[in-house]
Amino acid sequence: MKSWIEKQKYIIDFTLSSLLRRKVKNIGLLILYALIVFILASVMFFTHAIKKEASLVLRESPEMIVQKVVAGRHDLMPLRYRDEILKIRGVQAVEGRLWGYYFDPVFGANYTLLVPPATTATEQAETEPMRTVVTENEHRHGPEEQAMPLVGAETIGAGNIVIGNGIARVRNAGKGEFILFRTHAGEGMPLRIKDTLSSASELVSSDLILMTEPDFRRFFGIPENYVTDLAVSVRNPEELSTIAAKITRLFPDSRPIIRDEILRTYDSIFNWRGGMMIVILSAAVLAFVIFAWDKASGLSAGERREIGILKAIGWETSDIIRMKFWEGAVISLTAFLAGVILAYIHVFFTHSLVFEPALKGWSTLYPQFKLMPFVSAEQLTTLFFLTVVPYTVSTIVPAWRAATIDPDAAMRHTGE
Template sequence: MLANRHLPMAIWAAREIQRHPGRALLLFAALASLVFLTATHLLFSQALDTTWARLMQNAPDLVVRRVDSGGWASLPIDTGLSAARGVPGVIGLTPRLWGVVSGPEGPVTVVTAGSLPDSSLLDGIAPPAAGQAVVGQGVSPTLPGNRLTLTARAAIAVEITGRFPPDTSLATVDLVWLTEKDARRLLGIPSGQASDLAVRLFRREEEQAIQADLAAAMPWPVRITDRSTSALRYHTRAVQTGASTMLAVIPCLLALLLIVTAVIAENRGQLARQGLLKAMGWTTADIVRMQLFKALIVALPALLVGLATAYGMVFWPPLAGVTAMWITGGTHLPALALDGHGAGLILLEMTAMVGLPYLAAVFLTTLRGAANDPGSALQAGPWN
């Protein structure tokens, strides 16, 4: 019943739009572009923060690295484990073997099974055998037969037998997973030594307090990094991205102001036509309803197109890496998959931020114009 009541008015509004198709297309493009640019930046900042937070959930509570006068140094595994076990609150210790080496297109991070940032990354992936490697989405082979050349203390060529899932790209894009033997030969770290020590605590909230006891227990100088500090560092990067996003939003808001101003000017130019409609028996409510239908016929598709395009640019893996390069000015992350938690709220906020001022401008200017006396409105002109 409600649809039958409003359908004739919607058809009339569509015919009114056809009188000026170029104006309608220009308004459609302006609204869609405004929503797309603003929503893309806001969605990317939110998705970056959410994805990093998810990946950090299973990270070690503390990471202990040995230092000497030359910088980082490998640590003896047995000595490190023995010292750390005596610290109250420590419930898990994992010696990790990893390092940064030269890859075909720049530095890559070599890891072994115990050195991955999240053990769940191993799910469904066959571990590499000697001479094989599992790599991130950003690592490309350079030799025939899908073989990869790596160089550090030694040079080795390994066959790529698998890749980490796209939804872990933020943590694994430059990772190369090797067997322990291949990693030790490449990094020059002898058996019985590790790059660092990953520590699990009985209470995560004690990660700050326990660092002094853990450092004192070690027989050599160490540097300890806690999970909260690492998470804060990633959160800060997302916030900085969000700050640059706000700089992009400012011109978008100015564009919205121009659109609203154009709508007000257009409605003022239709006073004579509204006066004619009232002289034919239309009520003020009819005219306002028709103008709102005209606005919705243009605005709703524009908002949907802008929001859908922005969502695809951020959460569709083939395009998300391009978006990351565009917004951060960094490198392309192929098949980047970001966490979409919280995206719906941002889409609703964008719809309200753009749609409500636009509809309010249409409603108020139409109401003011349609309330005039039909005779004076007919004399006002011009006709549009």
């Protein structure tokens, strides 16, 4: 065993010095290789991190949302639905939510208007332990993080609003100033900015405006006995689908949406975006593979002579193949590590300068947020299969061809 390791050490030593002797050729290959790894790794890190962010945000959204549907479109929800749904066994609470969108023609931006729930999130957290959670995989999630801002309805006060950072930035507005809105009837409605939301929650609150219920109803002209939709919480998450089925049976014109479905949809969208990018980039990978094949099979006269001499002094074909293996391993490992580290810096420290527009989507009030650094073994294995494996496969045949040159032929052709 020890002699085997010694042998490999000598071969690696020889390989490294022979690689360094042909610096220009190998550095060119290395840079291209690292670039390919870098691009693919950036796409994967970015989509993964944003998926994780989305799941963290959605974790605090209601378990089930019930909307009323009229002619296939989302409509206002009569409050009597709430009382009926509350009677279903297993339903813990039903809350009417009021929210909507407002287009600001001056800034060309869409705001999200929301009436915060009467109970703040802290109070909700206190009631949490009373629920029986049967098989939720809590351990799969990261540390607890507060995504939604903690503002209770009672703290806002009539005539006041609390705005998100994106709006504050775009309008250049601060605490105490007034914003003039136009209500549904076309009248002006000035509202005072009481506060801005914390920047930690910016991913969800960038375009958010919080206001009181009476203000909201006056703003959009929504009658007293209607809400936008219902948020249903359920005692046992296992029963969610059963309760959803009961709600559709009770109110055929309603549409229950379970949180997991939303998560699944987000997952699919980001998977699709990442996958699409990789399919497009596969052309680049293919070009790189052809390049690597070409580099590996186009041996220079010096390399041919080197192999010829090695064989003449007693190296076996299998030793040359082993040398070529180590050569590939050294190049692949260096390029892979360099590419991965650069991609990590690119995605998590420079906000993915290169791909942001393609992967994130676009909006006037786009939130500024930092992605949580997250790299898993699975991502690295996937990346390995997408880059190192094609490279290695493309170099096996050229390596074998080089290794089976006859020593006399190699030296005779290049010796003169």
